[in-house]
Amino acid sequence: MSTNEPLAISESQQMNLDTEPEGRWKGAFREMLAGGPGVAIGALILAFLVGSIMIAFTNAAVREAASYFFARPQDFFSALGSAMGGAYSSLIRGSIFNWEAPTFQRMISPLLLTLHNSGPLICAGLGVAVTFKAGLFNIGGRGQMLMAAVFAGWLAFGLPNLPVGIHLIVCILGGILGGALWGALAGFLNAKTGAHEVIATIMLNYVALYLLQYLLATPGLMQNPGSSNPITPATPMSAQLPRLFGRQFPLNAGFLIALLAVAFCWWLLNRSSLGFAFKAVGENKRAAKVAGINTDRMTITVFAISGALLALAGAMQVLGTVTTGFTDGIDGGIGFDGITVALLGGSQPVGVLFAGLLFGAFKAGGSMMQAGQMIPIEIVSVIQSLIVLFIAAPPLVRAIFHLPQPSQVAAAKKAAAKAAKAEAKAAAKKEVSA
Amino acid sequence: MRLELQGITKRFGTFVANDSIDLVVEPGQIHCLLGENGAGKSTLMNCLYGLYQAEEGEILLDGVPQHFAGPGDAMAAGIGMVHQHFMLVPVFTVAENVMLGNEATKGIALDTKAARERVNEIAGNFNFHVDPDAVIEDLPVGVQQRVEIIKALARDAEILIFDEPTAVLTPQETDELMGIMDQLRKEGKAIVFITHKLREVREVADKITVIRRGKVVGEASPTSTDSELAEMMVGRAVQLTVDKGEPHYTSNALEVKDLVVTSADGQVLVDNISFTVRGGEIMTIAGVDGNGQTELANALLGLEPGVTGSITLNGKELLGKTPRQMLDEGIGFIPADRNEDGLVGAFTVAENLMLNRATGAPFVKGGVLQIPFRNEFAREKIEEFDVRTEGIDQPVNALSGGNAQKVIIAREMSKDLNLFVASQPTRGVDVGSIEFIHKRVVEARDSGIPVVVVSTELDEAVGLADQLMVMYRGGIVGIVPADTPRDVLGMMMAGIPPEQAAIAPVPVTEEGAQA
Numbered sequence: 001m002s003t004n005e006p007l008a009i010s011e012s013q014q015m016n017l018d019t020e021p022e023g024r025w026k027g028a029f030r031e032m033l034a035g036g037p038g039v040a041i042g043a044l045i046l047a048f049l050v051g052s053i054m055i056a057f058t059n060a061a062v063r064e065a066a067s068y069f070f071a072r073p074q075d076f077f078s079a080l081g082s083a084m085g086g087a088y089s090s091l092i093r094g095s096i097f098n099w100e101a102p103t104f105q106r107m108i109s110p111l112l113l114t115l116h117n118s119g120p121l122i123c124a125g126l127g128v129a130v131t132f133k134a135g136l137f138n139i140g141g142r143g144q145m146l147m148a149a150v151f152a153g154w155l156a157f158g159l160p161n162l163p164v165g166i167h168l169i170v171c172i173l174g175g176i177l178g179g180a181l182w183g184a185l186a187g188f189l190n191a192k193t194g195a196h197e198v199i200a201t202i203m204l205n206y207v208a209l210y211l212l213q214y215l216l217a218t219p220g221l222m223q224n225p226g227s228s229n230p231i232t233p234a235t236p237m238s239a240q241l242p243r244l245f246g247r248q249f250p251l252n253a254g255f256l257i258a259l260l261a262v263a264f265c266w267w268l269l270n271r272s273s274l275g276f277a278f279k280a281v282g283e284n285k286r287a288a289k290v291a292g293i294n295t296d297r298m299t300i301t302v303f304a305i306s307g308a309l310l311a312l313a314g315a316m317q318v319l320g321t322v323t324t325g326f327t328d329g330i331d332g333g334i335g336f337d338g339i340t341v342a343l344l345g346g347s348q349p350v351g352v353l354f355a356g357l358l359f360g361a362f363k364a365g366g367s368m369m370q371a372g373q374m375i376p377i378e379i380v381s382v383i384q385s386l387i388v389l390f391i392a393a394p395p396l397v398r399a400i401f402h403l404p405q406p407s408q409v410a411a412a413k414k415a416a417a418k419a420a421k422a423e424a425k426a427a428a429k430k431e432v433s434a
Numbered sequence: 435m436r437l438e439l440q441g442i443t444k445r446f447g448t449f450v451a452n453d454s455i456d457l458v459v460e461p462g463q464i465h466c467l468l469g470e471n472g473a474g475k476s477t478l479m480n481c482l483y484g485l486y487q488a489e490e491g492e493i494l495l496d497g498v499p500q501h502f503a504g505p506g507d508a509m510a511a512g513i514g515m516v517h518q519h520f521m522l523v524p525v526f527t528v529a530e531n532v533m534l535g536n537e538a539t540k541g542i543a544l545d546t547k548a549a550r551e552r553v554n555e556i557a558g559n560f561n562f563h564v565d566p567d568a569v570i571e572d573l574p575v576g577v578q579q580r581v582e583i584i585k586a587l588a589r590d591a592e593i594l595i596f597d598e599p600t601a602v603l604t605p606q607e608t609d610e611l612m613g614i615m616d617q618l619r620k621e622g623k624a625i626v627f628i629t630h631k632l633r634e635v636r637e638v639a640d641k642i643t644v645i646r647r648g649k650v651v652g653e654a655s656p657t658s659t660d661s662e663l664a665e666m667m668v669g670r671a672v673q674l675t676v677d678k679g680e681p682h683y684t685s686n687a688l689e690v691k692d693l694v695v696t697s698a699d700g701q702v703l704v705d706n707i708s709f710t711v712r713g714g715e716i717m718t719i720a721g722v723d724g725n726g727q728t729e730l731a732n733a734l735l736g737l738e739p740g741v742t743g744s745i746t747l748n749g750k751e752l753l754g755k756t757p758r759q760m761l762d763e764g765i766g767f768i769p770a771d772r773n774e775d776g777l778v779g780a781f782t783v784a785e786n787l788m789l790n791r792a793t794g795a796p797f798v799k800g801g802v803l804q805i806p807f808r809n810e811f812a813r814e815k816i817e818e819f820d821v822r823t824e825g826i827d828q829p830v831n832a833l834s835g836g837n838a839q840k841v842i843i844a845r846e847m848s849k850d851l852n853l854f855v856a857s858q859p860t861r862g863v864d865v866g867s868i869e870f871i872h873k874r875v876v877e878a879r880d881s882g883i884p885v886v887v888v889s890t891e892l893d894e895a896v897g898l899a900d901q902l903m904v905m906y907r908g909g910i911v912g913i914v915p916a917d918t919p920r921d922v923l924g925m926m927m928a929g930i931p932p933e934q935a936a937i938a939p940v941p942v943t944e945e946g947a948q949a
Contacts (some may be wrong), residue, residue, distance in 0.1 A: 271805070273798040280789060284778045290737065290769055291790035292758035 029331035044358075051383040052084060055375055059083040088371045094368020095361035105248070112251040117252040118360025120313035120321070124338025124391055125356050126265045127309030129296055131197075131345040133269060134302040135282035138203025140186055141146040141335025143208035144307040148314030149330045150212055151178030153222065155320065156239035167238040168319065172257075175315030176308045182208060183307015184300050191296035196302070205335075212328050224325055232325045241320035243340075254316035258356070261312060267351040268305070278302055280427070306406050308333060338386050359384065435496055435512055435592035436460055437482075437624055442491035444474075449476040454491065455647045459593065464615060464625045466635045468654075469645035470667055470836075470864040472695055475628045478645070479595050482626075483515050484508040495593075514586025515595040520578050524571035528581050529553050532588050556587050558784045560617050576607030583614065593624045600634055612638050630667065630864050633659045633893075657704050667864045676872045676897035684882040686713030686748050687854055688734075693743035695908075703729040705908035706743075711884035711901070716875065717904045718887045718916075720895035722927055726908035727888040728770045731857045734886065734900045735767045747853055747884075763789055764852035766878070768842055770888065772835075773943055776842045779831035783823055784812035786830050787845050811848075819844040820870065836867030842876055854878040857888040872898065892923060903934075 056062045062083050065076040093100060095114045124141050131138040138144075142297045152175030162170060178354075186204055190197040214228035215222040224233045241252040269275040280288040281298045287293055317330050341359055345351030366380035437459040438696045444452040451474045459465045467475045481488040484502030493500045495511055502508045505515075522531050533549035553566040561946060562580050570578060579599060586594055595616070600608045615638055623811035629635060635642060635656070642654040644666040654663055658840070664672040688711045695704035704726045711717040732738050734745060736757045745752045752760060761767075769775035777786050788797045788808055796807055805829050812826040821840045823833055830838050846854070856875060875898060879885045889895040895902060904926040912932035914923075925935035 083922045107792045271803055273801050273803055274784070276803060280778050280781070280792075283780045284773050284774070287778050289757065290735070290767070290775045292756070292761045292793070293790075294756065294758065358726070 018130045021370065028371070029430050037346065038357075040346060040351070043344070043387050046390045047386035050386050051345045051379060052087075054184060054379060054382060055087045056080055056377075058081055058375065065218070071406040078147045083373075087369055090369045090372040090375075091362075091365035093365075093372075095365035105312075109249060110368070112245060112249045113364040114322075114357065114361045115255050116249075116251040116360070117363040118356045119252075120256040120316045120332075120334050120352055121337055121341055121359045121363075122258040122356030123261050123309050123313040123316065124334050124340030125345055125352040126261055126349060127313070128342035129305040129345065129352050130265065130268070130278070130309065130351070132300055132342055133275075133349040134278040135281050135285065136187075136190070136197050136296065136299065136302060136305065138183065138186070138201055138306045138310075139336075139339065140183070140204050140307075141310045141313075141338045142331045143201065143205035143335070144182045144310040145314030145331040145335050146205075146208040146212050146328070147182040148175035148179035148311030149177050149206075149318045149326060150215065150222070151319045152239075152315040156235050157222070157233050160197075160236050160238070162238065164238045168241065171239045171316050171319055172347070175318070179311020179314060180304045180308040181309070184304035186307075187300035187303025190303070191299040197299075203315055209328060214330060231327050234325045235319060235323040239319055240323050241316065250321070252316075252320040257312060257316070259353075261309060262353045263350045265309070265352075269349065272373055274301070310338065313338070317432075337384070340384055343391050344387055436622060437513075437593050437626075438494040438497070439478070439482065440494065441528070442478060442481055442488045442493075442494045444486055444488050447626050450648050452481065452488070455645070455648075455650055457643060457650070459624045459626055461592070461624045462619055462622045464619050464627055464638050466639040466642045467626060467628045467645060468631055468632075468635055468642055468663060470866060473558045473645045473667075474648040475645055476597055478598060479515070479628060482508070483513060483595065509589050509591070512590060512592040513588060513595065514591025514593070516579065516582045516586060516597065516599055518598045520582050522578060523571060524569045526582075527567050527569055528573075529566040530866075531581060532566075532585050536589060546694055552588050553584060556584050558588075559612065560621075561616065563591065564670075575606075576610060579607075579611065580614070583618075590651065592625070593626070594618060595628070598630075599627075600629065600631060604751065605917050608634065629914060632663050632865070632924065635663065636660070641731075642737040643743075664865050667740065668897065672865055673869050674865075676894075678876045678879075678898075681712075681716075681879070681900045682714045682882070684713030686883055687711065688884040688886070689744075689746045690734075690736060691744040691746075693730070693733065695726070695733050695738045696740035696742075698739070703738075703908050704733065707905075707910045709903060709910065711886060713882045713884050714879060715900045716879045716885040716887060716898050716905060717901045717913075718889060718895040718899040719905055720889060720892060720923065720927065721905040721911075723890045725905045727890075727905050728857055729908075730905070731767075731770070731855050731886065731888050734853075734855050735765060754778060757929055760795070764850055766846035766849070766851045766854040766879040768839075768846060770857035770861070772839055772842055772861075773831075777838060780829055782827045783816065783821065783841055784808050784826040785831055786841050787812050787815055787848075789845065791845075791849070815844040815848060819874075834864070835862040836864045839863050839871065840867060842869060847874060847878065851881070851883050852880065853883055854885045855888075856886070859887065860889075860891070860894060868894075877884070892920070892927075896920075900927065 059079070061079040065072075065079040066180045069076050079325070080367045094110050096111050098107050098110050101109075114141055114170070127141060127144070128138050152171045155171045155174040159167065159170065182204060186197060186200045189195040189200040213230065215233065217223065219225070223230050241254050243249065243252045245251055252298050269279065272359070277288070277293050277298055280291065280293060283294050285295055288298075313334050314331065317332065317334070321332075322330060337359060341373040343350055344358070345353070345355035362380045362384060369375045369379070437457075439455060439457040442452050442455045444561070445451065454749065455474075457465075457478075467478070469475045477486065480486045482493060482502075483506050490935045500507075500511055508515075524889075525532065526534065529549040529552075530898065532553050533544070533546070537544055550566040553564065556562070557564045557566075562584065564577060564584065568664055570581065573581070583594070595627070599611060611723070615625060615627065619640075625883070627635075627638065634808055636658070639656045642656060642663070642714060644651050644654060646667060646669055651666055654666060660674055661672065664674060669892075690710070691708045693704055693707050697703055707730070709717065719730065721727055729738055733741050736752070736755050736759070741753060743753065745767075747763060748764070754762060755763070773779060778789060781789070785808075788811070789798045791802075797804055797811075809826055815821070816823060816826060819840045820832070821844065822837050828843055833841070843859075854875070859871050859875060863871065872894075876884060877886060879900075887895070887898050889898070896916055898899070901913055902916050902918065902923070903913045904911040906929040908925065910927045911929060914926075916931050918932070922932060922935045926932055
């Protein structure tokens with residue numbers, strides 16, 4: 001019974017069950033999402049620290065005081081203090097409460113703007129988070145939003161005679177269909193041809209972008225009649241999301257839809273059999289297969305749902321944010337911001353809600369910072385990027401360099417100790433009962 | 435070097451993992467630490483290796499007390515550890531791994547040549563066959579383990595700790611490891627061998643210390659019988675042989691005809707095999723690992739893509755159905771690799787208990803998980819199958835091997851079954867749980883359904899079998915009764931047909947007959 005040939009067979013056949021071995025990238029994604037709120041808050045703090053340093057360096061008074069730092073250090077620190085204070089107070093005044101405004105209405109208008117901004121961000125974050133949960137990565141939010149804009153926009157301009165209310169619902173559902181199809185296409189390519197979902201979604205972003213550019217540049221399709229610019233007609237009133245606090249505030253029903261989407265995703269991931277299957281595939285694809293779950297179908301379904309959520313963000317843009325006619329920039333980078341929001345929110349729907357609100361506030365406060373303190377709005381983008389970097393960097397660095405994961409060893413030890421404890425407990429219990 | 439542990443106590447919170455343990459390991463000896471999973475063997479060794487700090491007690495090397503702040507200190511003092519999960523960098527070569535953390539340099543350049551020579555020198559001394567330039571991830575598991583051993587020896591380890599080294603090895607690799615350990619002993623190294631496999635212990639141990647629930651319960655001599663050792667380990671008499679009555683055949687049957695399984699790259703993994711398993715009967719499939727048994731079992735659940743032939747269960751053709759449809763036909767399936775294929779580690783016990791039943795009643799109604807029902811079900815099954823866990827919400831990756839396997843068995847056995855297929859049902863499972871699992875497999879058979887068990891442990895295959903099939907290179911060597919002599923079975927596993935094996939000039943020993 002000592003022969004070596006059969007072993008050779010076993011070696012090459014170990015992966016027989018699964019055509020594609022679990023990559024280290026997927027492991028890295030899972031780890032990024034396993035950090036919990038602690039890591040998210042830590043990353044936030046670090047990002048703000050680095051952001052503060054950058055604000056200080058871009059401030060002329062601080063730079064000047066720094067040149068004679070050793071002669072009069074107090075000058076430097078007071079300049080630093082006023083730069084920081086100015087920056088962060090304008091960030092808060094721009095995003096939450098403007099205590100310098102003359103009327104109460106204008107005092108609370110920044111908060112309403114924040115809520116308005118966060119609606120599409122939350123939906124986009126949820127869309128990306130759903131794919132993370134299934135061990136997949138949807139980087140095609142832009143394409144899905146653009147396709148949603150095409151569908152929703154076409155229904156909005158093309159069917160102007162529908163009654164108020166019905167028209168809006170038709171446009172939203174149409175937009176969802178567009179994004180869901182575009183997402184499902186990426187899922188289909190991944191499941192049936194083995195194309196990596198990251199590549200497939202990025203490429204589909206371009207396809208959607210050029211399709212929209214064609215539609216915008218071709219008279220008779222989506223271009224505003226009588227215009228030679230690549231822009232659509234305005235969204236008719238009957239297809240616009242109703243504003244919640246009157247015309248002077250941009251906040252519209254889109255935010256309520258986003259809250260509903262959060263509730264839906266929570267239910268999907270925690271209470272539905274579909275979400276159970278998503279998570280099983282995401283955590284252990286092989287075990288999911290053995291448990292009779294059709295992993296290909298799950299990939300397509302996850303991408304369809306993800307695309308639908310991103311489509312909500314796209315529809316909100318067309319039907320709420322930019323109602324005067326849109327261009328190929330209608331996505332506003334939200335498809336990519338959604339990735340950051342999902343990461344910061346730990347892919348948990350409630351976490352995504354808070355992350356979305358934070359990013360909505362950044363967007364609102366950033367303009368105030370630029371207007372009031374001459375701080376470039378790019379600082380906000382830098383802070384956002386730093387958040388991703390700090391959340392993602394350690395596992396990414398390990399994945400890039402094939403390094404083993406130190407926490408795994410510790411976790412295994414902890415788990416073993418725990419198991420030993422449970423075993424001893426159960427044994428003791430048994431003894432008592434016997 | 436003589437190793438002495440005096441009164442080692444290690445607590446985790448209120449839980450005492452090691453309770454005042456004394457142990458003496460002499461040079462030139464293999465000292466076995468025997469105990470069930472979770473008995474505290476690994477904790478003790480981690481204290482010795484500096485990974486944990488013991489609350490009480492002392493570690494003495496040649497009578498000198500030691501204080502290890504970390505593995506670095508332990509290594510410097512001459513202690514080497516071969517971990518169960520190898521601590522190797524997969525993309526590095528053997529030589530690079532051996533010098534990692536202990537790099538020889540020439541100026542500022544790494545002296546890889548010296549490392550390569552060191553590997554060759556050690557490999558030569560101990561008769562290992564390891565290519566210093568081979569990349570770790572290309573090597574079989576058994577060879578990777580040898581690299582771990584070389585790593586320890588390269589740092590002049592005098593005391594070697596083997597933590598469950600055979601758990602990941604095939605029977606052949608295990609035999610080779612035993613040979614290596616014997617050589618190390620002859621070189622005068624002190625060896626601590628942690629295991630729960632009785633056969634291995636009796637084969638190599640000079641001294642045996644049995645640990646149960648963190649305490650030393652006694653020493654045993656290598657001449658002790660399996661049942662004596664098992665009783666010390668578990669704390670009660672353990673049934674090592676499978677207790678089963680005469681089979682009562684029913685009219686149910688699994689019929690496999692001309693089954694061929696081909697891999698994606700065109701290799702024939704299961705080569706045209708046919709057999710019948712009647713209801714009320716256990717067919718065990720024996721053979722050296724990797725001879726197509728796992729693929730055959732997978733094919734029975736519809737997991738293999740390239741399958742031709744026919745699989746009929748109670749007259750119904752099953753070939754070509756998806757795993758979901760197969761499960762709905764009432765197939766209970768225990769996969770060979772429970773962590774990869776049987777469980778979702780991050781999911782809770784309760785979630786894993788419904789893993790393959792998330793499609794309909796009673797666990798799902800209208801697409802909604804029935805969580806109260808699931809929790810009730812999980813609590814019942816934990817009790818019924820004696821799964822030792824902190825609760826139904828504990829993730830399964832925190833359970834010991836035996837308890838994790840019980841979760842799978844509980845899941846597969848708590849539905850109406852028409853066929854039960856188990857691959858390596860007791861691999862990496864402690865003695866107490868093995869008995870339990872065997873009992874459940876026999877119960878399934880006695881319920882009147884056909885049962886197929888794949889096992890590379892010959893004892894298990896023989897013990898459970900009503901019929902025994904030996905596979906070799908994807909084909910059937912023979913289907914023989916369970917009381918076929920062991921030597922004949924051994925030769926069949928090497929591909930010699932039973933008629934020839936039976937007349938081959940091998941003396942049928944007492945041992946063979948009684949096994």
